[in-house]
Amino acid sequence: MGREISAPSLFQLGYYWEAKIFLTSVKLDLYTPMGSGPKTAAEIASAVGADPENLERLLDSLVAIGLIHREGIRYANTPVVAEFLVKTSPFYMGELMLLQDEEWEAWGKLEEVVRTGKPPVKGNIFMNRPEVGEKILRVLDRMAKRVAPSLAERIDLSGYKTFLDVGGGAGTFSMAFCKRYPHLQGTLFDLPETLATTQKNIDKEKMTGRIRLVGGNFNLDELPGTFDVVFLSDILHYQTSEENAALFRKLSRAANPGGLIIVKDMFLNEDASNPGWNAIFSIHMMVYSEKGRCFSGSEIRGWLEKAGFHWVTEMERNTVLTAIK
Ligand SMILES: C[S@@+](CC[C@H](N)C(=O)[O-])C[C@H]1O[C@@H](n2cnc3c(N)ncnc32)[C@H](O)[C@@H]1O
The missing domain is CATH 3.40.50.150 (Vaccinia Virus protein VP39)
Structure with a gap:
């Protein structure tokens, strides 16, 4: 028996947007700069080499998903993200997610x-x-x-x-x-x-x-x-x-x-x-x-x-x- 599907979850299944937002955030390594404390979008953009405006929009979507918090103009990691997605953490698992991102084209087939x-x-x-x-x-x-x-x-x-x-x-x-x-x-x-x-x-x-x-x-x-x-x-x-x-x-x-x-x-x-x-x-x-x-x-x-x-x-x-x- 698989999991039960409701009408909302049926349509939700088709929306892979959150998955791609998440994988992109790991690929851009957005969480490592916030590992040393909350940062502004401009600070993170300069640390990872990204367009500040588009990055800010991406960061806000990560807040919406629940991966990070926004405190005024600064963004901060949630504890689980700090543990697994900050490169200096001994439990860094970003490579696992990066492999999923590499498989994007394969899944298209x-x-x-x-x-x-x-x-x-x-x-x-x-x-x-x-x-x-x-x-x-x-x-x-x-x-x-x-x-x-x-x-x-x-x-x-x-x-x-x-x-x-x-x-x-x-x-x-x-x-x-x-x-x-x-x-x-x-x-x-x-x-x-x-x-x-x-x-x-x-x-x-x-x-x-x-x-x-x-x-x-x-x-x-x-x-x-x-x-x-x-x-x-x-x-x-x-x-x-x-x-x-x-x-x-x-x-x-x-x-x-x-x-x-x-x-x-x-x-x-x-x-x-x-x-x-x-x-x-x-x-x-x-x-x-x-x-x-x-x-x-x-x-x-x-x-x-x-x-x-x-x-x-x-x-x-x-x-x-x-x-x-
Ligand atoms: C998925 S990894 C598993 C590695 C390890 N056993 C583990 O559980 O972490 C598969 C391993 O099998 C090896 N492998 C695949 N095909 C092989 C073959 N025909 N002969 C010998 N080793 C092979 C790969 O090089 C790789 O190290």
Whole structure:
């Protein structure tokens, strides 16, 4: 069951204006100058390089949306904006919004994609556009920093010695596992294009001796050895069913008997329209990737079982599955 739509909310849905006003405000980085206190439109215009009159009108629309306050002729951030959209904040998440802004053109192709069934882009974004891949990884790193330590806490890895992080990206989960379990040795397998970013992060956290980086393509190459734990986060929704089924067979060969596999993604329920956010994210994959989509938990369970994994458990609803080889 989706959310209930009233007549006003029906028409509201068509008005994407607020979304574009918001994304533009992040792109112009309007909130950082107000990070040091309330500012006039002219002060903000000079800090970000904008036309003062048009900027003032934009600022007033942000007041109307509730993102900032107006105090006389000065504008000030609301607390939530100060936390997430001021560049000097440790919780800055503007890059996530900037990625949405970059996808504006891709979303414009939705009608064409639905009519023709033809993907709007070709190939793997992490291979073909590593500069965009790096931005995606920066955003994923910031988001993962919020959840990885608690995942490492909730999944008991104390009985295992080695793990493989498949498509480990920025390395955030690998590093959280290694920090929580000091005896664990990790191997992170990812595309060579991505590993430059991973290396920087691992060096920064002084984790080089704990995590080995191996470059390759998990759809084409064999995985580098066998492991007690295999971890896979946000990989399945970039791939086709056939690729995922083959990948699980490969992961099964890379898992030691009795080993644990942890699969994290955005799973759909059987009716495919729940959870709502995942169903909508699946449309994002339709316009932004060649073949990506969200899959149901039972499809993933099926691939795991066919590949030789047992005791499939949904550890976190619609997000994390674990199984044993
Ligand atoms: C969405 S990111 C997920 C990163 C990380 N696992 C996380 O959850 O934050 C997908 C990752 O898979 C990697 N990747 C995509 N296709 C790949 C392939 N065919 N072989 C190896 N790595 C791949 C990308 O380079 C990227 O690091």
